[in-house]
Amino acid sequence: MDEAHVATPQEELVKLSRVEQAQLILARLMEGGQEDDETCRALDKLTKLLNDDTEALKRDKTHEPIVDIIDDVCVDTIFGYLDMRQAEIVRGHGTLTASAFFNAAGEKGSGALPHFFFERIKRGTYDDYILAFCVAAAVFPIVPGMTSDMFLTEGFLPSLGPLMRRKWKSRKVETACLEMLNAASMNSQCREAIVKYCTEWLEEIVDQDPAELDTAVHHADAGVDIQGSIAMKRHSEAVQNLAAVILAKLRAVPSAQASTAAAGLEGTRIQPAITSIEDLSKKFTNMILTNAEHERQHSVEGLAYATIQPTVKEEVANDKQVLQNLVKILAQSPPKSPLTYGTLSIFLNLTRYQPNQSEEEKRINQLKAYTNAAGKLAAPNPLNDHSHVSTRCKAVFESNVVPVLVTHSRNGSAASLSIIISIIHALAVTTSIRGPLAQQGAVILLIAAWTALPEAEAPAKRTAAQALARILISTNPSLVFGGTRACPQTSAIRPLASIIPPDPAAETRDLLPSFETLMALTNLASTDDDTRSAIIRAAWPQIEDQLLSSNNLVSKAAVELICNLVQSPSGIELYAGSGDAASDGAARNRLNILLALADAEDEGTRSAAGGALASLTSYEPVIKSILSRERWVQVVLGLCSEDNEDLRHRGVFVVYNVVACDGETGKKAIEMVKAENGIEILKECAKKTRRPEVVEVAVTALKILLES
Template sequence: MVLYSNEDRAVQLAREAVELVDAGHREAASRNLREAISLAPDNAEIKSAFVKIREDEETNHPLVNLCRRYVSQRDQEAGREAARYLRSDGLEPPQDVALECVKQLLAAPAATLSETQDEIITGLVRQSADVRLYFAAQLQICVTQFFDEIYDRGDGAVVCLDMVVLDTGLWQSEKVRTHCESELFQLFIAKLMESGHDLDGRALKGIARLLAMHADTLQHLVDEDGFDVILSSLDLRLPIDVRSQATLATAKYLEASQDEGQQLFRNFVTKRIARQRNDDFVVAFSAAAAVFPIMPAMAASLFLTEGFLQSLIPLLDRRQRTNNVWRAVLELFNAACMDGACREAIAKYCSEWLSHILSNGTDEQSARAAVVLAKIRTSEGASASAENSRVVEEENTSTQDLVERFKGLMSQQSSDISFRHPIEGLAYSSVKGEIKEQLSKDPTFLKDLLAVLKSNVDDSSILYGGLMIIWNLTKYRPNLSEEQKKMSELKAYANVSKPAGGAAFDPHDDDEHVKTRCNAVLDADIMPLLSECGKTKLVSVSVQDLTSKILLALSRNPKSRGKLAQQGAVKLLLSIVASRSEGNREMNETVYTAAHALARVLISVNPAHVFPASGFPQITEPIRPLLRLLTPAGATSSSASSSTFTPDQPRDLLPVFESLLALTNLASSADPTASEAIIRLGWSTIEDLLLSNHNYIQRASCELVCNLMTCEKGVGKFADGSVRAGQRLHILLALADVEDLPTRRAAGGALAMLTEYDAAVAAVLDSSNRAVAILLSLCGEKSEDLVHRGVVCVRNLAYSRDEVGKRAVSELKNGGAVEVLTTCLTQSKNPAVLQSGVEVLKMLVATENGKK
C-alpha cells in the first residue's frame, strides 16, 4: 500500500485539473483545483495550475456555464454547484464573470427558478464590487421595478438591496443614495401592508435593517397606517422571527419619532380595544407587551390610564374560553410587572382571576399566571408595613407554593411546556431569603436546573433567567463601611428606602447562609455549565456579567478556590476579561468583577498547577487585569452611577487587597516572567500603595515587594544607584520599623534578599543614618521570623566586599551589633539564626582584634 501525503494528493489533483481543462471539463477541473488549494495552498505546481486554469476561465469561466445550465435547462445540480463555488475560499470569480452570471439569473422570472437562485445572487453580490455597482445603477433607474425583480427571489437577495443602498461608496452622491433608500423603505412598508403581515418576515427584515441604520432620516416616512401594520406584526400568534423583526423596527421608530410615535402607539392600542373584537384584543395586548421593555414609562402611563385596566375585567370572565385573548392578557401583565405601580394595579384588580387561571387554565396559561403572581408577590411593597403582617404571611406561603409549582414544571419533559416560564418565575421568586433557602436545600432541583440550562445554552432568555436564579442564591450582601451601615439603618427605620443591599435585615441573607448556598451550588457542579456558557458563540454581555458575579461569590470561600481552579475557572475568567477588554482601555463592570474573581481564586492555588510550564494559560495573562484592580480608575469605571468617591460611597478596598495577595502568589512562582511582568506593568502603582494609610493594603503591597526581590528587575528598583532607588530603600527601611508585625516581616524579608548584593548594601548604608539600627532592632524582636531576617541582613552587611564591607562592619560595631547578637543567640533556638549569628560575631570580633 502506498501512502500519499496531503501535498502529494494536492499535486496529483492539480495535474488532473490541468488535464481536465485541456479536455474541456472545466467544472470538474475547478472542483479538483479547489480541493488541491485547500490541501496545499503554497505549493508551486498548484499555483502554476491555478494560473493556467484562471487564464482559461477568462474566456470560458465554469461559473458562467453553471449559471447558464441552471437558468436555461433548470439544472438544479448546476445551481447547487454554482452556489458551492461562490462559498469556496480563494476562488472568487472575475468581476465580468460575476456580472454576466447575475444578469443571466435576473433575466429569468423568479417563479421559474428554485430557491437556489437566492444563494447564488447573494454570493455574487457579496463577492463582486461590479455586481454591487450594477445593483446600485438599477436602483437609480427605477427603484420599484428593480425591487419587484428582486423581492421574490429570497431573503438573501432582499438583504442585498439593503446592503447596496447602505454602502455609501457605491453612489454618485449622498442625495441619490438617500432618495433610493427612502423609496426602498416605502416599498418594504407597502409590501408589508399588502396582506397585513408577511409570514416569512421578509419585508419586516428590510424595514428593521433600514431603521436600525437611519431611523432619524426615515421615521417621517412612517404614517399611522404604516406603523399600524408594523405593530400588528407583534401579534403573539405569529412566528417568533417575525415578531423579533417587528420589535426591532418598533423600537427604532419609537426612539427616533419620540412624542409623535408614542401618540401613534397609544392610538393604535386604544382603537383596537375599542373595537371589542377578540382578534383586535390580541393584537393590542401583544403590541403593548412588546413595547413595555422598550419604553416602560410610556407603556406604564397607558396601562395606568383610568379605565384601561378596568376595561379588561369583562374579558376575564371565567365562563369564556378565549384562550388567545387570555394568553395576550397574561403576556401584557407579565411585561407590565416591570413597573411597580402596574404591579399594584394588577394585584388590586386581577389577583382573583390570576389565581383561577393558576388552578384551572391550560398548562401554558397556568405557567404564565404563576410567573405574574410571583412578580407581584416578590415586589418591594409586599412587606411595607407591620399592619399587613398577616397578608405578608399568607403571601409568603403562596410564594412557596408557586415555587413548588415552578419546580414541578422544571421536572416535566413535555414539549408543550416551555422552560422559560418556570425559570422566569423562579428568577423573581428567588430574591426572597426564604425562597433561596428552599431552592438551595433541594439538590435534585439544582441539578435539574443546571441540566436544563446546559441543554439550552443557546437560548439567551432561558440561560439568563437560570443564571439569575443562581446569582440570587449566591449573592452576598455588599461590603459597607461603618458610616454606610449606620445610614442604611437610619433610612430603614425612617421607612425612606430599603437598606443598602436590598435585604440587609433578612436573616437568610447573612454570610453564613450565603456561604452554605454557595457550597450547595458548587456541589451541584456549576462549573461545567459556566464553562459551556463561555464557549457559546456570541455569548451576551449580560450572561458574562452574571457568570463573573457568580464566580466572585463562589470564590469568596477560600476552601472552594482549589475546586474552582481545577474545573477551569481561571481560564473562563481570563476569556471574559479578554473578550470584554478588547479595544476598550477602560475597565467596565463585567471585566472588573471577573478580575476580582480571578484575584480570589489565584490567592489560594499553586500557580504551577494553574499555569503549566508550556501551554495555556500563560502565567503573565492575569497580571494586567489584576493590576487594573489596584487603581482608582478601575474601581470608578466599574460603577455607572459615579465616577468619584465620596464619604457616603467610599472606595471598596477589598479588591485591591485581594489583587495584591494574588500578585504576591504569582510572584512566588519559579517562573521569573511573572515577577518581571508585574514590575514592568505595575511598579509605580505598587510603589504608591506602600505608602497607603490602610494597614492591610500597606502590608499586602509590602509582601508583594518582598516576593519581587527574587528577580533582578526587583533588586534594581532599590539598588541601581539612582536617587529614586535610595528613596525607595528609605521607605522599605521605614516599613521594617512600623508597628504591624506582618509588614515588618515582609520588609525584613525584602531587605534580607536585597542585602545579598553589595550595591544594595551600599544603598542601605547611604539611605538612612538609622539603617543599621533598624536592622539590629529586628534581631531583638520576639518573633523568630523577624530575628532570622534581621540576622541575615546583618550577616550580609558584615560579609560585603571591599570598602563597602569595611564601612558596614564599622557601622555595625558602632551600633552595638556585638551586644545585640550576643543577646539574640542566647535567646534563640533556631539553627539558622544561631549559625548566621555566630558567623557575624566571629567576623566582628576578628575585626576588633585586627585580623580582618
Template structure:
C-alpha cells in the first residue's frame, strides 16, 4: 500500500473509532485502532485515540458522566453512564466515588434507580460502602433505597446475603435480621406502595437464611404475610406471598402451623366480609402446602354446613341483582376448589355444597360459573356431560375465567366419554391449542387435558393381568372392566385429532415458556403417545418434535437428574424420540445445527436396565434398537463410531442373547449396520481381546437361529465382515460352530434373502487372496461344498444367487 493509501486508511479507521466511541461500542473502536496501529504504530493521532479509549474503558470517565447527568439531567449522558456501569466493573476508587455521589442525591431523576442498581450489582467496593452505611443506620438506608426504586432496592436486598462484603458473621446476621424486620414493618404499614418488592425480599430471606429470621416470625409477622394472599391483591404480590408463606411454614414447622391455624380461626370468627375474604384466600393458597392442617380447619364442625347458607344470605342482602360482596363468593369458591385435594373435604363439599354449585353454573357471571364448574368437576369422579358442556363454553369464551374451565376439563377428561366429546368438538380443541401457546397460566391445565386424551392403557403381560385379578379378589372386588372407548383404536383416533389440531408446534411454543418439570413431563407423555402410531411420526418430525425432545434432554442435563421425575422425563423423551426416528429418513431431520450424535446419546441409555421398574419393559429397548439401526444408515462414520462406544457393551453382554425374539433380531440388525465401520470389524479381527474369538462364534451361531429375520441380519453382518481377509481367516479357524459349515448351511437356507447372503459369504471365502483363499477353497471342498452349492442352486430362482453359485462351482469342483 502506498504512503497516501496508508494515510487514507488510517483516517478512515480513526473516523470509525470515533463513531464507535460516541456510540459506546468500545470493542468496535478497539478493533479499528488495532488495525491502525498495525499500519503505523508511531502515528500520534492513533496513540491519542488509544489513550482516550483506555481512559474510558478503565471507567475513569464514569464519574464525570454521572456528575454531568446529575447537573444537566441530559438523558443521553446518563444512558452512556448506565451502559458503562452495566458492562464492566470499575476500579475501586471510581466505584467508591460513584456510589458516594449517587447516594447523596436527594432529587428525583429518571435514571437514578437504574444507575444505583447497576453500580451495586457489579462493583464490590460500592457494595462494601453500602454495607457500612446499612450497619450504621439500617432504617435510613432501607428507606433511601426503597424509595429510589426496584433496581436499587433489589441490589440492597442482596447485600446482607453477600458473604464477601461483611467483616464478620455477627455483623452480617444482624443486617439480615434488620432487613427482615424493616420489610415486615413496611408490609404492616397502612397504605404502603410496592408491596411485591418487599414480599420478594421477605421470601428470599426465608429461603436463604431461614435459621436467622425464623425466630422473628410471630403472629403479627405471619398475619402481614398471609393478608397479602387476599385475592383482591395484585397477582404479582400474591405469587410472592405464596412463596414467602411456603418458606415461613417450612422454617417454623409446628409453631408456624399453629400460628396459621390461629390466623384462620380468628379471622373467620369475626364474620365480616373483609376478614372472611382474607381467611378464605389464605386457606385456599396454603391448602396445597400443608393439606392436613388446612383440611382439619375446613372440616371443623359447622364450617362447611354453614358456608352455603352464609353465602346465600350475602346474596339476599345485596341490592337487586347484585351481591353484597362479589369477592366473598369468589374466595369461598377458590377455597372449595383447593379443598378438593383432600378426600374427606371433597365428600363434605359434595354433600353440603353441590346443589349451590350447580345453581351457580347456570348464572351468566363467568368467574363464578367457571369456579363452580371446576369444583363440581373435582368432587365428582363421574362428572356429567352437563358440567363438561359448561366448561367447554367457558373455554370458548376465552375470558380470564377460561383458565379455571380448562382446569375443570383436566379433571373431567379422565373419563373416556368426555375424552371423546372433547376431541369431537373442533372449536374446543382449537381453543385449547391456542391457550397452550398464548396463556401461560393455562399451560398445565391444557397439557393435562391433552395427556388424558392421548393416554393409552398400559400393556399388561398375562402374568400382570392375573396378579391384578388376584388383588381384586383379595379385596372382595370384581375386576374393573376396561371401557371400550379407551381401547387402542379409540385412543389412536383421538391422537390423530390432537395431531391435526397442530399440537406439536404448540408444545414447542409452550416448552420455551416453562421450566416446570411437571409440565415437561406432560409434554413428553403427549409426544410419546402421539408417536405410538407409525403414520403420525413423519408429521411430528416435520413440526419440530425431534428438536423439542432433544432440547428437553439438554435442559435436563443442566439440572439435577437424580430425581425419579427427571429420570422418567429423560427415558420417556428418549422413547418418544426412538419411535419417531424408526419411521423417518434421518438425513431429512439432522444437520450441523441439530447433529445426529445428540440423538444417539439420547437413545443409548434406553438399552440399559430401567432401575425404576420392577419388571423391565422391553418395548423402549426394542424401539431404541430400531432407531439406532436407522441412524447407523447415515453416511457419517462418526455416528457408527459413537454407537460402538455407547452401545456395544450392552449389545454383546445382554441384547444379542435376549430371550425376546424381537429384541434379539433388532440387536443383530444394528450389528449388521454397524459392520460398515472399520472399528466394528476390528472388534472381530483386530482388537486382540479375549472376546474377539467369541464374537465370531456368536455371529456364526446367529446365522442358524429359528427366526428368519435374525438369520438374515446375521448373514448380512457376516457378508460385510468377510469382505476383510482377516475375517475370512477367522471363519476358517472356527470349529464350534464350524465356520465353513455355517456358511454352507446359509447357502441352503429356505429363505432367498438368507441364501443370497450365504453365497456372498462363500464367495468372500473362496475368493480371498493368496494362502487364505487357497485354504478356503480346500476346506469348502473337504466339507462337501460343491454338492451343497448344487443343491442350493436347484432350489433358487434368484439370478444373483445363480450367478455367484456358478462362479463358485468353477473353484470348488
C-alpha cells in the first residue's frame, strides 16, 4: 500500500485564503530561527501578497485588504528585519517588504512608522536605539516625506549629541545613528537641521585624538540599560569614516544656515575650527590608497561628494595612484551597486565641463550671484575653466578607465549608464583622445547605450549621440567599424540623425550638437554608396532643414554633407527628379537652394555648394533644370572668378559639364555662358591658377565655347 502524501508547507499555504496566508507568514517571521534563505522566501511571499493587495484595491474599492491584519506587533516584526545585525541579504528583502507595506497601508503606514520609531527611542536601550536608527535609514529613500517629518520632530536631533558624546560607547548605536544621518542628509530640510544640531559632535568624532583614548574598559553609563555587548570609550575608525562622509555632504552642498553663519563670522577675530572639505578628501583618498575593502563604500561615497569642489577635483586628478585605485574599485564593483554608482560619480565630477551659456544667461547668473553674495559678485572658479577640465579629462583617460566603463555599460542600470555616457561625452571634447576612445570601444558603447535607453531618458540619449558625433568627426570610419567588428557603420546613423534638430526641450537653442552631427555624417558619407543611401533614408528631411540655418557653420556643414551624399545614385535622384511632377518640383526647389548657397557670403558654404553642383551637373536632367534657373550663369562664373583655387576648380568644372552636354541642352548652355562674358572669365581663370587640373578643365571648356 502506497504511503500517504505529506503536503509541503508551500502546498499547505496555497490552500489558504490570502488573509490566512499572510497570517501564517507573519507567524513564521515572528517565530524566527529560520535559515536566511527561508527568511528571504517568507519576506518575498509577504511582499507579493501586499503588492497584489495594492493592485486589487485600485481595481475594486470594496476589496478587503490584508493590511488590516497587520498590527503593531506585525509592524515590529517587519521592521525588525531592517536591523543592521541581520544578514545583508535579509535586510535587502526586508526593505522590499517594508516598501510594499507602506504602499498598501496608506495612512496606517504613515502612523505606524513614527509610533514604532519613538517608542524605541523612549525605551532608551542600545538595542532599541540600533533598531530605530536602522529602520529610519532603510526607509528614508522609500518614504522620504514621512521619514523626514519624523526626523525633524522637535527635540529629536538635539538628543543625538548627548547620546553620541557618552563616555562609554556602543559602536553599533553610533554606526546606526550615523547611517540614519547619512540617509537624511540627502534631504535639504534635514540637511539644514543636521548642520544646526549635529555638526559640532560630527566634527568631534572625525577629529578624535588617538592620544587621549584610554584602553577599552567594560563599563556602561549608569542611566543606560545596555543589552548585548559592552561598548568602549573610543569612536571606532568605521564610525569616524562614516561621520566624515556626512560632513563631506554638508560641506559639498552648503546649507543656507551654514552660509549665513559664515557671513556672520566674517570679520571676527576668532572662528571655530572646522574640518574643511579638503581635509575630508585627504582622509577619503588615504582610505582608497590603503585599499581597505571594508571601508571602500565610505571612502568612495565621501569622495563622490568632496569632488564637487574644484580644489578637490584638482588634487584627485593629479594623483595617478588614486585614479588607478578608483579604476580598480570600479572594475571589481558589482553592477547596479552603490559602490559602482559612487565611483562613477567621482569620474563624472572630475570630467564635468561647465555648461555653455549665452551672454544673456551669463548676465542673469551674475545678477543672481551678486544678490546671493549680499552685494559681492562671486567670480567663477578658475579651476572649473575649460583648460583645467581638459587637463583632468586627459588624466582620467590615461588611468585606463574606458575599458572598465565599456564593461559596466553592458549590465548597468539606466542611472549608471547615463553617468558613463556623460563621462565619455566629456572625454570626447579633447580631439587628441577621440581616436583612442574609438579603439577602446567607446563608439560601440554609445551606439548600444542610445539603442538601449528608453525615450523617457531623452537627455541621456542626446548626450550619447553627441559624444558619438564628436568621436566620428575625428576618426576614420573604416578603422572604427572595419575588420571583424560586429557593429556596422550604418548603426551610427539613427543616433546621429536624432540630434540634427535642436533639442525641443531645451530652454536655450544650442546648435553645437547639430553642427557636430552633420560633420560626423559627412565623414561617414565619404565611404560608400550604401552608407550614403542609409543617411538619406534616415535623415534627409532634417539635413535639408539645416541648409538654411541662421548659423553659417551649421548651414555650411549641411552643404558639405550634401556634397558627399550626391556622389551616390540616391543623392543624385533628389536633385534630378524621378519623372513625376511632385518629385521633379521638389528637385527644382533643391537646385534653387543649392545655387543660392553657391553664391553665399561664407566661402566654405560656396565651396561645398560648388562641389555638389560639380557632381550633379554630370547628369543631363540636372543640367536642364539648372538652365531654367535665373542667374545660374552669374553664380557659376562667379566661382570661376574667385581667388581661392578650390572654388575656381569647382566653377570651371560646372561650366565644362554644362557646355559639354550633348544636343540642344549643350547648345543652350553655350549660348548662355557666352552671353555673360564666359569666355573672358575662363581665360582669366586659366591665367590666375597654378594648379594643372584647374587649367586643364578651364582650357577644355574654352575650346568647346570657341569651337561652337
